[in-house]
Amino acid sequence: MPTVPPAASTDAALTTARADAPPPVGRGGLLYRLGLHTREARAWAMYDWAISAVQTTTMVAVFPIFYLQVAGAEAGMTRSQVWWSTSNSISIAIVALLSPILGAVADYAAAKKRFLLLFQLVGVMACAAMWLIGRGDLMLASVLFILVGVGAAGATVFYESLLPHVAGERERDRVSTAAYALGYVGGGVLLALHFALILKPGFFGLPSGDGISFEQSTMPTRIALVSVGIWWMVFSLLLLRRVSEPAAALDPGEAAGRSPVRMAFVRLVETFHELRAFKQAFLLLVAFLIYNDGVATIQKMATAYGTELGIERSALIGAILVVQFVGIPATFAFGMLAGWIGAKRAVLLALLVYCAISILGFYMRTATHFFMLAGMVGLVQGGSQALSRSMFANMIPRHKSGEFFGFYSVFNKFAGIFGPLLFGGTVAATGSSRNAILSVISFFVVGIILLSFVNVEAGERAARAAEAEARRAA
Numbered sequence: 353m354p355t356v357p358p359a360a361s362t363d364a365a366l367t368t369a370r371a372d373a374p375p376p377v378g379r380g381g382l383l384y385r386l387g388l389h390t391r392e393a394r395a396w397a398m399y400d401w402a403i404s405a406v407q408t409t410t411m412v413a414v415f416p417i418f419y420l421q422v423a424g425a426e427a428g429m430t431r432s433q434v435w436w437s438t439s440n441s442i443s444i445a446i447v448a449l450l451s452p453i454l455g456a457v458a459d460y461a462a463a464k465k466r467f468l469l470l471f472q473l474v475g476v477m478a479c480a481a482m483w484l485i486g487r488g489d490l491m492l493a494s495v496l497f498i499l500v501g502v503g504a505a506g507a508t509v510f511y512e513s514l515l516p517h518v519a520g521e522r523e524r525d526r527v528s529t530a531a532y533a534l535g536y537v538g539g540g541v542l543l544a545l546h547f548a549l550i551l552k553p554g555f556f557g558l559p560s561g562d563g564i565s566f567e568q569s570t571m572p573t574r575i576a577l578v579s580v581g582i583w584w585m586v587f588s589l590l591l592l593r594r595v596s597e598p599a600a601a602l603d604p605g606e607a608a609g610r611s612p613v614r615m616a617f618v619r620l621v622e623t624f625h626e627l628r629a630f631k632q633a634f635l636l637l638v639a640f641l642i643y644n645d646g647v648a649t650i651q652k653m654a655t656a657y658g659t660e661l662g663i664e665r666s667a668l669i670g671a672i673l674v675v676q677f678v679g680i681p682a683t684f685a686f687g688m689l690a691g692w693i694g695a696k697r698a699v700l701l702a703l704l705v706y707c708a709i710s711i712l713g714f715y716m717r718t719a720t721h722f723f724m725l726a727g728m729v730g731l732v733q734g735g736s737q738a739l740s741r742s743m744f745a746n747m748i749p750r751h752k753s754g755e756f757f758g759f760y761s762v763f764n765k766f767a768g769i770f771g772p773l774l775f776g777g778t779v780a781a782t783g784s785s786r787n788a789i790l791s792v793i794s795f796f797v798v799g800i801i802l803l804s805f806v807n808v809e810a811g812e813r814a815a816r817a818a819e820a821e822a823r824r825a826a
Contacts, residue, residue: 386684387526392518395594397531399511401538402587405580406475406504408539409546412651413672415482415497418573423485423493432490439494443501451509455758458510464754465597468510472588475503479581483574487566511591512741513757516750517598521812525695528742529687532734533680540676542583546576547669598750626752627759630818632811633747639806640740641763643703643799645770646792647736650709650729658722661785667719671726678730686735695739696808702736703796703803710793714786747811749818770795 383389388397409415416436424432458464478499485493519527550572554560558575559568627634658668690698709728716722741760748756778788 385526385688387519387523387528387530387687390518392595393523393527393530395590396511396514396518397527397534399588399591400531400535402584403504403508403511404535404539405542405583406479406500408543408672408676409576409580410479410497410500410504413543413669414546414550414573414576418485418570418577419493419497422487422570422573423490424488426488427490435490435494439497440501443498443505446498446502447505447509451506452758454506455509455513455754455756457754458513459752459754462597462599464510464513465592465595468507469592471503471506471510472584473503475500475507476581476585478503479584480578482577485574486570509757509760510754512745512760513754514591514595514598515741515745516748516753518595521746524742524745525690525739526687528745529683529690529735529738532738533683533687536676536679536683536734538583538587540673540680542579543676544673546579547673549576598753627756630747630811630814632807632814633744633756635802636740636744636747636806636811637760637763639799639802640744642795642802643706644737644740644764646706646710646795646799647733649775649792649795650706650713651733654725654729661716661722663719663722667722671722674723674726675730675733678727679734682731683734683738686732686739689735690739690742694808695743696803696806699736699739699743700800700803702732702739703800705732706736706796707793707800710790710796713789743808747808747815749815749822751819751822 381389388394419436420429420432424435427435454467458467478496482493482496485496515524515528549556553572556572558572658671686698686702705728709725712721712728713725716725744756744760745753774791774794775788778791782788
């Protein structure tokens with residue numbers, strides 16, 4: 353893997369200076385208000401449109417049902433659920449272990465886009481191979497799901513690490529929320545097409561009705577899973593073509609020409625110590641780990657909770673689409689709200705809404721209640737996560753964004769582990785999912801307390817001082 357000479361650090365500094373320059377006179381309009389007024393920002397944001405289909409179709413809505421009913425048909429529901437949980441845990445663990453190391457390699461060797469494409473190709477090929485899954489193919493389905501999860505999560509690490517390089521400090525909240533909103537559009541549009549394909553296959557010229565074989569009956573779902581990979585690949589081309597690879601920046605005392613892998617481990621140790629030195633960024637990560645655990649728990653357990661209450665499957669599926677399409681304008685709105693009151697206050701507002709969702713979920717009885725809560729989740733889900741991402745991006749030095757976002761990915765992946773454990777423990781102890789859904793409020797309360805201590809301005813000053821020191825050393 354080629355290294356970059358020290359002169360590249362100067363180029364990176366110039367790029368940084370241009371990114372933070374005030375917008376030219378006369379630039380405005382809707383695209384500017386949304387943060388999408390540059391070609392690079394639009395190309396970067398469209399990657400969320402591309403990859404969100406993996407989350408909606410493969411992780412949440414279509415593949416889990418296919419996995420349990422088809423791949424696990426001969427294993428039984430209990431064993432299949434154990435395999436499903438294990439596959440999720442394995443994919444999380446792989447990315448959590450790899451992302452900080454690969455993030456350091458990408459920074460040192462100027463390889464963010466190459467690693468993004470590598471992980472994406474792994475995920476896309478695994479999506480294509482899902483066509484081969486048949487009745488009882490539990491092992492094959494598990495391996496492919498793990499590969500899709502690793503590909504998507506790994507690509508996201510390097511995608512997010514490009515944010516500080518495509519948007520200036522004053523623009524990142526808007527660009528990040530716009531990307532999340534586009535992700536809702538892309539994931540929602542393709543999911544709606546998939547539901548139509550699965551529910552009305554005859555309309556698309558596929559076998560339907562009585563008398564078709566088992567393989568023919570699963571064809572619409574297998575086509576949907578393959579199409580996720582195609583969608584992901586096609587709509588990622590804008591980023592791959594229009595977003596430039598950030599130049600490598602050597603730390604003081606580093607020399608070009610060393611092994612990128614060796615330097616990655618050296619930098620990894622240094623970055624961990626540096627992250628603790630960036631106290632505000634580190635505190636934000638801890639707060640994010642806790643409150644995002646609550647967010648992830650609601651995402652993962654809502655369908656199971658609704659099923660236990662006897663809400664019909666069609667209503668549960670419809671609620672997923674409600675979250676997607678309510679999230680589109682709501683996430684854009686959060687980007688604008690952050691411009692008025694600040695990203696931190698906007699996230700705190702979202703966490704208060706999540707507290708209300710947990711309380712109202714305790715009293716939920718009907719499908720109408722479920723749809724109302726889905727709408728509330730859609731209002732705050734994308735905005736809270738997008739603004740958390742942009743706040744973190746503003747509090748880290750750009751020349752080490754890959755490494756720092758590698759740690760961000762670790763915290764993001766581990767978020768969602770403890771919430772389901774608390775949920776399950778509460779159910780076991782009390783015999784009620786109602787009590788369990790109420791217990792999730794503790795994550796939001798603790799997250800609010802920790803986030804209130806984060807000094808965003810001090811964190812941004814520390815990051816800019818580190819960048820200035822790196823430029824002087826170059």
